[in-house]
Amino acid sequence: xxxxxxxxxxxxxxxxxxxxxxxxxxxxxxxxxxxxxxxxxxxxxxxxxxxxxxxxxxxxxxxxxxxxxxxxxxxxxxxxxxxxxxxxxxxxxxxxxxxxxxxxxxxxxxxxxxxxxxxxxxxxxxxxxxxxxxxxxxxxxxxxxxxxxxxxxxxxxxxxxxxxxxxxxxxxxxxxxxxxxxxxxxxxxxxxxxxxxxxxxxxxxxxxxxxxxxxxxxxxxxxxxxxxxxxxxxxxxxxxxxxxxxxxxxxxxxxxxxxxxxxxxxxxxxxxxxxxxxxxxxxxxxxxxxxxxxxxxxxxxxxxxxxxxxxxxxxxxxxxxxxxxxxxxxxxxxxxxxxxxxxxxxxxxxxxxxxxxxxxxxxxxxxxxxxxxxxxxxxxxxxxxxxxxxxxxxxxxxxxxxxxxxxxxxxxxxxxxxxxxxxxxxxxxxxxxxxxxxxxxxxxxxxxxxxxxxxxxxxxxxxxxxxxxxxxxxxxxxxxxxxxxxxxxxxxxxxxxxxxxxxxxxxxxxxxxxxxxxxxxxxxxxxxxxxxxxxxxxxxxxxxxxxxxxxxxxxxxxxxxxxxxxxxxxxxxxxxxxxxxxxxxxxxxxxxxxxxxxxxxxxxxxxxxxxxxxxxxxxxxxxxxxxxxxxxxxxxxxxxxxxxxxxxxxxxxxxxxxxxxxxxxxxxxxxxxxxxxxxxxxxxxxxxxxxxxxxxxxxxxxxxxxxxxxxxxxxxxxxxxxxxxxxxxxxxxxxxxxxxxxxxxxxxxxxxxxxxxxxxxxxxxxxxxxxxxxxxxxxxxxxxxxxxxxxxxxxxxxxxxxxxxxxxxxxxxxxxxxxxxxxxxxxxxxxxxxxxxxxxxxx
Numbered sequence: 146x147x148x149x150x151x152x153x154x155x156x157x158x159x160x161x162x163x164x165x166x167x168x169x170x171x172x173x174x175x176x177x178x179x180x181x182x183x184x185x186x187x188x189x190x191x192x193x194x195x196x197x198x199x200x201x202x203x204x205x206x207x208x209x210x211x212x213x214x215x216x217x218x219x220x221x222x223x224x225x226x227x228x229x230x231x232x233x234x235x236x237x238x239x240x241x242x243x244x245x246x247x248x249x250x251x252x253x254x255x256x257x258x259x260x261x262x263x264x265x266x267x268x269x270x271x272x273x274x275x276x277x278x279x280x281x282x283x284x285x286x287x288x289x290x291x292x293x294x295x296x297x298x299x300x301x302x303x304x305x306x307x308x309x310x311x312x313x314x315x316x317x318x319x320x321x322x323x324x325x326x327x328x329x330x331x332x333x334x335x336x337x338x339x340x341x342x343x344x345x346x347x348x349x350x351x352x353x354x355x356x357x358x359x360x361x362x363x364x365x366x367x368x369x370x371x372x373x374x375x376x377x378x379x380x381x382x383x384x385x386x387x388x389x390x391x392x393x394x395x396x397x398x399x400x401x402x403x404x405x406x407x408x409x410x411x412x413x414x415x416x417x418x419x420x421x422x423x424x425x426x427x428x429x430x431x432x433x434x435x436x437x438x439x440x441x442x443x444x445x446x447x448x449x450x451x452x453x454x455x456x457x458x459x460x461x462x463x464x465x466x467x468x469x470x471x472x473x474x475x476x477x478x479x480x481x482x483x484x485x486x487x488x489x490x491x492x493x494x495x496x497x498x499x500x501x502x503x504x505x506x507x508x509x510x511x512x513x514x515x516x517x518x519x520x521x522x523x524x525x526x527x528x529x530x531x532x533x534x535x536x537x538x539x540x541x542x543x544x545x546x547x548x549x550x551x552x553x554x555x556x557x558x559x560x561x562x563x564x565x566x567x568x569x570x571x572x573x574x575x576x577x578x579x580x581x582x583x584x585x586x587x588x589x590x591x592x593x594x595x596x597x598x599x600x601x602x603x604x605x606x607x608x609x610x611x612x613x614x615x616x617x618x619x620x621x622x623x624x625x626x627x628x629x630x631x632x633x634x635x636x637x638x639x640x641x642x643x644x645x646x647x648x649x650x651x652x653x654x655x656x657x658x659x660x661x662x663x664x665x666x667x668x669x670x671x672x673x674x675x676x677x678x679x680x681x682x683x684x685x686x687x688x689x690x691x692x693x694x695x696x697x698x699x700x701x702x703x704x705x706x707x708x709x710x711x712x713x714x715x716x717x718x719x720x721x722x723x724x725x726x727x728x729x730x731x732x733x734x735x736x737x738x739x740x741x742x743x744x745x746x747x748x749x750x751x752x753x754x755x756x757x758x759x760x761x762x763x764x765x766x767x768x769x770x771x772x773x774x775x776x777x778x779x780x781x782x783x784x785x786x787x788x789x790x791x792x793x794x795x796x797x798x799x800x801x802x803x804x805x806x807x808x809x810x811x812x813x814x815x816x817x818x819x820x821x822x823x824x825x826x827x828x829x830x831x832x833x834x835x836x837x838x839x840x841x842x843x844x845x846x847x848x849x850x851x852x853x854x855x856x857x858x859x860x861x862x863x864x865x866x867x868x869x870x871x872x873x874x875x876x877x878x879x880x881x882x883x884x885x886x887x888x889x890x891x892x893x894x895x896x897x898x899x900x901x902x903x904x905x906x907x908x909x910x911x912x913x914x915x916x917x918x919x920x921x922x923x924x925x926x927x928x929x930x931x932x933x934x935x936x937x938x939x940x941x942x943x944x945x946x947x948x949x950x951x952x953x954x955x956x957x958x959x960x961x962x963x964x965x966x967x968x969x970x971x972x973x974x975x976x977x978x979x980x981x982x983x984x985x986x987x988x
Contacts (some may be wrong), residue, residue, distance in 0.1 A: 198240045199472045199493050205451050210235050281465045286502045288441045289485035292576050296530055299575040302589050314591040322609050322618045324778040331367035333360050340630045342383040346390040347634035353380025359405050375413045375422040382406030382436035392861040406433030412447050424462050434476045440484040450474035454489050477524040482576045488533050490521035496535055508550050515552055523566035528574050528595040536563030556615050559602030565630045568598040601631035647820050651702040664880040665703055667818045669694050669712035673720050675743045680731050689783045690723035691817040700776045718769040726781045737762050786813045789831035793858055808838035819875045825864050832860040833868035839898035847900045
């Protein structure tokens with residue numbers, strides 16, 4: 146029997162405890178930890194009310210706003226009320242009406258639901274456009290469909306690239322981006338800068354400020370070139386005409402080259418030869434936030450605070466389309482690379498993508514609580530044509546995929562608002578440039594376009610992000626205020642120099658005369674050529690070594706008396722590094738012994754691993770290799786003119802003209818002795834070599850497909866002129882003191898190298914009755930090392946392709962007259978080393 150004191154406790158414990166679920170009170174009025182102790186229901190109601198207000202369409206015309214207020218029985222205007230305030234008041238009243246109608250119509254909708262037609266669906270309202278809009282849509286379709294076909298064809302070939310190749314290529318790009326740093330700073334105007342856009346040729350930048358001025362500034366000197374006057378308020382939009390400033394595009398400086406939008410609501414079109422606008426486009430009632438040229442150049446889009454964006458015909462300056470759809474001001478606008486889609490976004494934090502061929506909305510960039518929560522300030526498309534980035538005042542950058550109709554990525558990019566953003570589209574873009582070809586093995590080369598993007602923010606920083614894994618690559622700091630705009634140069638190169646920069650190299654700044662500096666550069670390259678011939682290296686490797694040499698001395702002086710480095714030391718190091726990057730498999734010992742012999746001008750000199758001279762050169766090369774890699778920022782991807790030369794001759798169908806081919810090859814060899822590798826890229830050098838060879842051999846080149854040969858190859862007459870002038874000065878100065886320069890400088894006249902006509906002859910004849918030599922043993926000429934004889938070329942022509950690296954001398958089969966060839970090579974080496982100083986300079 147249980148004790149009484151324990152019995153009461155047990156009974157109490159066994160009594161039923163708790164509460165039934167149905168008896169729980171429904172209470173939504175609980176506290177949320179949001180910092181200001183607001184009720185949860187009030188917060189939710191506020192969010193729902195803002196979403197409802199954003200979904201209500203309000204007229205943009207003030208007359209229609211007044212009429213709507215009059216119909217509602219409200220005052221047409223209040224004291225001190227502006228246009229924007231009146232429109233906001235109307236939106237508030239319409240929101241209240243919608244809330245009341247929603248509350249009153251709940252039961253009614255439930256009772257009358259069966260009477261509504263079941264097949265009725267909600268869809269956007271479209272108004273009928275005019276004949277001009279129909280014509281514009283047809284033109285846009287005719288322009289965009291072939292471009293989309295080319296883009297998808299390139300993407301199909303790009304899909305065959307191995308993943309390992311992509312990873313290696315993208316890693317090299319990231320390494321180069323990490324080396325970006327501040328190059329210069331300049332104050333432009335008296336007011337804050339609001340917008341910047343770099344010209345297509347990368348030689349100037351258009352800058353707009355809050356005072357309404359648009360200034361043209363040269364790159365990299367940052368000197369003010371021109372000031373455009375026509376706006377009276379802040380510049381908020383700038384856009385370059387497609388192909389402007391590019392000689393091969395045919396856009397005249399007197400035609401439309403630039404467009405700008407101002408806060409006064411006007412869009413101005415500018416030429417490069419006058420400071421007043423060619424045309425002013427008027428139609429927006431409020432600030433123009435952005436302007437953007439269509440890729441075809443026929444149309445111009447402008448976005449405004451009046452909640453609309455408009456499409457203009459550039460030639461007729463007529464308004465083609467007025468598009469509404471945003472509930473607030475449209476702040477950003479951008480065309481995709483095809484020209485078929487347009488993305489717009491603004492202060493309502495919602496973006497839209499429009500199909501310009503049909504006018505329909507493709508996707509709404511909202512994301513159902515996955516989009517931006519603050520106004521969108523920036524938009525830009527990827528080069529693939531189906532991904533678009535949005536940058537917002539919430540500090541986030543988000544990526545949207547049109548094909549998947551969803552958001553695919555997001556980055557917390559800045560600690561404050563994102564002001565501008567640009568997705569990189571370089572010279573190798575499949576539609577806006579020349580797509581990369583195949584490598585020596587026939588594999589597709591990856592493109593740089595679309596691999597990264599840059600953004601600017603109110604946190605005073607410019608940031609570079611990878612487009613692969615959305616990681617931060619580099620942060621560029623230096624501004625003391627919010628950064629309102631950012632842009633990139635299409636060439637994406639840190640090695641493009643102007644003539645003024647070359648004339649201000651570290652060597653010249655140390656007091657060396659420009660003529661003496663050119664002489665030392667030529668001697669250094671000649672040193673590389675002599676050692677390369679002795680090592681039997683292909684000319685491509687010698688070009689790469691020469692480019693390393695020239696680039697190094699754009700950052701380091703070659704004046705030993707001013708703490709510089711002797712040019713022979715760097716020439717030997719450049720050859721050693723190029724041998725490794727081009728995978729020529731020459732032993733380090735052989736390279737050291739060869740450069741020591743060339744330096745001493747004694748090919749019979751006995752040097753081995755036990756000699757003092759050997760170790761002096763070995764220590765020099767290995768020491769300066771690390772210095773060179775740092776100065777070159779590990780950028781070891783070098784294009785060469787020889788590959789471009791063969792491709793261009795193949796396009797003109799004259800690759801088998803041996804005489805013309807050899808003359809162009811010799812021009813490329815001599816070009817490396819000058820500063821041409823710093824002034825222009827390898828393709829421009831190859832085009833200049835074709836012209837040079839045409840004049841030297843007195844052979845004209847037929848028009849191809851109705852165009853002059855250099856226009857068909859998209860060559861720049863200005864660059865060809867500069868190349869020939871540089872070579873003319875080199876042959877005139879004759880820095881190596883050759884008694885018989887290999888090629889005299891021709892008189893520059895592009896038309897003299899052209900044979901007009903529609904006929905495309907298989908064989909190109911000479912105007913001076915010079916017989917054309919055709920190499921019939923091989924369809925592809927074999928690149929040979931500088932100084933190798935023609936007999937030796939023919940010996941290996943049938944067995945080696947044009948891009949194959951020659952075998953080492955020990956494994957080659959020597960011709961029967963090997964002793965005679967050896968004597969010729971010894972004689973040429975002695976001739977090349979005339980007036981050379983051969984001692985090794987120690988620091």
